[in-house]
Structure formats: C-alpha cells, structure tokens
Amino acid sequence: MFVFVFSISAAQSQTTLESLQCHFTWDLDRSRPKLLRLTHKMEDFSKEKGNRWLGHIYNLWGFIQYKLGLNEEANSLFQKATEALNKLRVADEGPWLVVNYGNLAWLHHHLGDQAESQAYLSKVDALMEKDPSPSQDDLHPEICAEKAWTLMFFGEDKKLVVDYYEKAARMQPKMVDWNTSYVIWLKKVKNFSDTRLDPDLLEKMRQAKERDPENLYLAALYLEQLADKGENIRDEVRELAKNVSSNCSNSGMWALLNLYIEHISVDEAVDLAEKVLKKHPDVRYLKKFVAVCYRWRIIYKSSSSPEQSMMDRAIALHEELISLYPHSSLKREIDLATIYAKSHHSKAKAEQIFQKLLKNEPAEPEDKQMLYNIYANHLYFHQNDSHRSIQYHMNAAAIPEISFSRENSIRILEKTKDRGIMCREIEEFLRNLQEPRQ
Ligand SMILES: *[C@@H]1O[C@H](CO)[C@@H](O)[C@H](O)[C@H]1NC(C)=O
Ligand SMILES: *[C@@H]1O[C@H](CO)[C@@H](O)[C@H](O)[C@H]1NC(C)=O
Ligand SMILES: *[C@@H]1O[C@H](CO)[C@@H](O)[C@H](O)[C@H]1NC(C)=O
Ligand SMILES: *[C@@H]1O[C@H](CO)[C@@H](O)[C@H](O)[C@H]1NC(C)=O
Numbered sequence: 001m002f003v004f005v006f007s008i009s010a011a012q013s014q015t016t017l018e019s020l021q022c023h024f025t026w027d028l029d030r031s032r033p034k035l036l037r038l039t040h041k042m043e044d045f046s047k048e049k050g051n052r053w054l055g056h057i058y059n060l061w062g063f064i065q066y067k068l069g070l071n072e073e074a075n076s077l078f079q080k081a082t083e084a085l086n087k088l089r090v091a092d093e094g095p096w097l098v099v100n101y102g103n104l105a106w107l108h109h110h111l112g113d114q115a116e117s118q119a120y121l122s123k124v125d126a127l128m129e130k131d132p133s134p135s136q137d138d139l140h141p142e143i144c145a146e147k148a149w150t151l152m153f154f155g156e157d158k159k160l161v162v163d164y165y166e167k168a169a170r171m172q173p174k175m176v177d178w179n180t181s182y183v184i185w186l187k188k189v190k191n192f193s194d195t196r197l198d199p200d201l202l203e204k205m206r207q208a209k210e211r212d213p214e215n216l217y218l219a220a221l222y223l224e225q226l227a228d229k230g231e232n233i234r235d236e237v238r239e240l241a242k243n244v245s246s247n248c249s250n251s252g253m254w255a256l257l258n259l260y261i262e263h264i265s266v267d268e269a270v271d272l273a274e275k276v277l278k279k280h281p282d283v284r285y286l287k288k289f290v291a292v293c294y295r296w297r298i299i300y301k302s303s304s305s306p307e308q309s310m311m312d313r314a315i316a317l318h319e320e321l322i323s324l325y326p327h328s329s330l331k332r333e334i335d336l337a338t339i340y341a342k343s344h345h346s347k348a349k350a351e352q353i354f355q356k357l358l359k360n361e362p363a364e365p366e367d368k369q370m371l372y373n374i375y376a377n378h379l380y381f382h383q384n385d386s387h388r389s390i391q392y393h394m395n396a397a398a399i400p401e402i403s404f405s406r407e408n409s410i411r412i413l414e415k416t417k418d419r420g421i422m423c424r425e426i427e428e429f430l431r432n433l434q435e436p437r438q
C-alpha cells in the first residue's frame with residue numbers, strides 16, 4: 001500500500017508549492033516604502049562589477065517586484081537570476097537553481113498558469129533527485145547561503161543570518177564567499193549585542209581576510225575590530241584606501257568611509273569619496289556616499305562653518321540624488337532642508353522645504369513619522385521653538401507603527417518631561433499612547 005502511494009506521487013511531483021525552499025515560503029515581509037527602497041539597493045548591487053551574488057540579487061529583486069504588484073518585472077528578473085546563476089557556477093543545472101525555480105513555480109501559480117508552475121516544480125524535483133540534500137533535515141549549502149543572503153534584508157533575527165552562512169560554509173569549505181559572509185555577520189551580530197572584544201572573533205576575521213584578501217568590506221571591519229581593541233588604525237585605514245579605486249564595492253566603500261569619519265577626519269572622508277567618485281562618475285551609490293559625507297561635515301562639524309563652495313556642492317549632490325533615488329526622495333529632501341538650515345542665509349529655504357513636505361503629507365505612516373520627528377528637531381535646534389517641537393514629536397509618536405523615528409520622538413518627549421517642560425501634557429499624552437502595530 002505504501003509503495004503504491006509513493007509511486008503515484010513520484011510520477012506526478014514530490015514537491016508541493018508549500019514545501020519549496022524559496023522567497024515565497026520564507027515569510028519575508030516589509031512595508032511598501034521599505035520594499036521600494038530595497039529596489040534601489042538591489043539595483044546598485046547589480047551594477048557592481050563582478051558581484052558574485054548577482055543571482056541572489058535578481059532573485060530577491062524579482063520577489064520584491066512581485067510584492068509590489070509588478071509581475072512582468074518579477075518574471076524578467078527571475079529569468080535574469082537563472083542566467084546569472086548558471087554563468088557563475090559554469091554548469092547547466094544544480095542545487096543553486098532550486099530557489100530560483102521555486103520562485104518561478106510560485107509566480108506562475110499566482111499568474112494562473114498552473115501548467116508552467118507544474119513544469120518548474122518538476123524541475124525542482126529533478127534537481128533534488130540529481131543532488132539530494134546532504135542529510136534529511138539539512139538544506140543544500142546553496143540554499144542555506146541564499147537564505148542567509150536574503151535574510152540580511154528581511155527578518156529581525158540576524159543571528160539566523162550567521163547560522164545559515166555558517167552551515168553553508170561548513171558544508172562547502174571551498175566557497176570562500178560563504179566563509180567571509182559568515183565572519184562578517186558574526187561581527188555585525190556581535191556588534192548589536194556586545195561590543196567588547198572577542199579574541200576568537202578577531203582571529204576568525206584575520207583568517208578570513210587571508211582567504212579573501214580582495215574583500216574590502218571584510219578588511220574594513222577587521223580594522224574596526226582592531227580599533228575596538230584600542231589599537232591605532234589610522235595608518236592601516238589610509239593604506240586600505242590606496243586600493244579602493246578598483247575595489248569600491250557598496251558595503252566596502254561605506255565601511256571604509258565610516259572608518260575615516262570615526263578615526264581620521266570627516267574632511268579626509270570627503271576627499272576620499274570625491275576621489276573615488278571621480279574615477280567612477282556614473283556609479284550612483286558613490287554619489288550618495290559623497291553627499292552623505294558632506295552632510296555629515298556640514299551638520300556635525302559646526303566648529304568651523306562650511307564654506308559656500310562646500311554648501312553649493314552638497315546642495316547640488318542632494319538635488320541630483322532626489323531624482324537618482326526616487327523612492328527615497330523624501331529622505332533626500334529632508335536632508336537637503338537640514339543642510340540649508342545650517343547656513344545663515346538659507347534658513348528660510350529650509351523652512352520652505354519642510355512646509356512643502358508637510359503640506360503634501362507622505363502617504364506611508366513611517367514616512368510621516370520620519371518627517372514629523374526630524375521637523376520637530378529642526379524646530380528645537382534651529383527655530384528655538386520648544387512648544388511646536390513637542391507638538392511634532394507627539395505627532396510622530398501618535399502614529400501606531402514601530403519605527404526608529406517614533407522611538408526617538410518618545411525618548412525626547414520623556415526627557416523633555418523630566419526637565420519639567422510641559423510635564424502634564426506630555427505625561428497625559430504618553431499615558432494614552434496606543435500600542436504600535438508589529
Ligand atoms: C572558515 O575558514 C577557516 C579557515 O580560514 C576555517 O578554520 C573555518 O572553520 C571556516 N568556517 C566555517 C564556518 O566553515
Ligand atoms: C559597530 O559599532 C560601531 C560603533 O557603534 C559602528 O561604528 C560600526 O559601524 C558598527 N559595525 C557594524 C559592522 O555594524
Ligand atoms: C592592495 O592591493 C595589493 C595588490 O593589488 C595587495 O598586495 C595589498 O595587500 C592591498 N593592500 C591592502 C591594504 O589590502
Ligand atoms: C529661545 O527662546 C527662549 C524663550 O522661549 C528665550 O528665552 C531664549 O533667549 C531663546 N534663545 C535663543 C538662542 O534665541
């Protein structure tokens with residue numbers, strides 16, 4: 001009897017949509033504005049020269065487009081993922097395609113094309129038969145690695161990212177990228193929970209660096225870890241920057257600029273960012289980094305007021321970024337306003353931008369919270385208007401959606417209350433605050 005049942009299901013398909021390992025079954029959820037901003041990230045990654053995660057990038061990007069209701073785009077990106085995965089692995093088919101075929105099976109199912117969906121299910125069956133999982137309850141290392149890579153952008157439990165990378169690296173030690181990513185995320189998770197030095201982590205990072213000397217991100221994080229140990233890393237940071245023109249990956253470049261800002265100077269960070277952008281004038285994310293460095297310089301280094309030429313450059317870059325990154329234009333416009341607010345003769349311009357943004361109120365709750373929170377700080381620091389500032393912090397906190405801006409506004413309200421300003425109003429407001437949605 002058992003054998004009979006088995007042979008029937010084997011003749012059709014052992015795999016069901018629900019049992020597939022792919023983005024559609026991994027419980028990936030993000031708000032619409034976050035998804036839109038992630039598409040910027042995927043696009044930037046996809047344009048990095050020689051990015052070895054290209055297949056995963058297209059897979060996730062396609063899934064995001066599906067979530068945004070763009071099925072045609074999703075399909076075309078999943079096809080690009082197939083192509084990229086095959087190219088990278090120099091073979092026709094293998095377990096690295098399981099997630100991709102799973103995504104295609106789900107997409108066609110949602111599009112109502114059940115035959116095509118079944119065809120992809122059968123392809124997954126064939127792959128699993130050719131390359132069975134290493135053990136009954138372990139996933140293929142390829143699937144572990146792709147899941148780890150995907151969870152970097154989704155999910156709150158970042159320890160899972162470490163676990164999946166570790167599993168992948170352990171099962172296939174030859175894949176240097178997996179070992180590198182494992183160590184990088186070990187460092188990142190460590191950072192969230194405990195910033196003290198872990199001698200074992202430092203040694204792991206050193207070994208990983210030896211195996212993967214071209215990874216700028218890893219090299220930068222290693223120096224950060226050395227700095228945590230109390231070492232002076234200035235010379236090494238400058239040394240690392242010498243090579244950066246050819247290896248300016250998105251995360252690597254950003255980590256290096258952060259080292260400059262923290263351990264050398266914001267001015268040198270600006271110079272370095274400008275130098276690299278000059279070599280790659282069309283790389284969008286490099287423009288963003290230059291802009292962020294200028295903004296940092298203008299807003300946080302107020303001991304010497306910025307020269308007009310620096311203000312002009314920062315403003316021009318921010319204006320360009322508004323169109324280069326349309327889904328984060330709100331953030332860029334707010335940044336632009338905060339830059340204007342720092343210059344004596346353009347304060348009115350800052351207020352003008354804020355008023356325009358407040359009038360065309362953003363649709364998404366977390367965007368509203370961000371705008372109210374930053375405007376509240378602007379009112380306090382640049383307009384000396386505590387009362388209206390408190391009102392806008394309340395507006396941000398009143399929206400029941402978990403976000404950094406809401407947390408920040410609540411913290412400021414509590415502090416303000418403790419300082420004896422508008423205590424009764426704030427106390428009553430905080431008491432009646434609605435629990436945020438998860
Ligand atoms: C990563 O590589 C190092 C060798 O450089 C090895 O000792 C370690 O076990 C590897 N990690 C994993 C998770 O495979
Ligand atoms: C770790 O924390 C430091 C200080 O808070 C921060 O500058 C750095 O960017 C963090 N590193 C990572 C990998 O998140
Ligand atoms: C810079 O690149 C050269 C070879 O291209 C390499 O030997 C050297 O170790 C690199 N420097 C750093 C700090 O990574
Ligand atoms: C800020 O406003 C308060 C009154 O609300 C006033 O006493 C104070 O002098 C003002 N400070 C500045 C720097 O304008």
Ligand SMILES: CC(=O)N[C@H]1CO[C@H](CO)[C@@H](O)[C@@H]1O
Nearest residue numbers: 213214215216243244246247
């Ligand atoms: C610092 C660094 O990673 N440099 C590397 C940049 O990329 C070239 C070739 O891809 C390597 O030779 C360098 O070592």
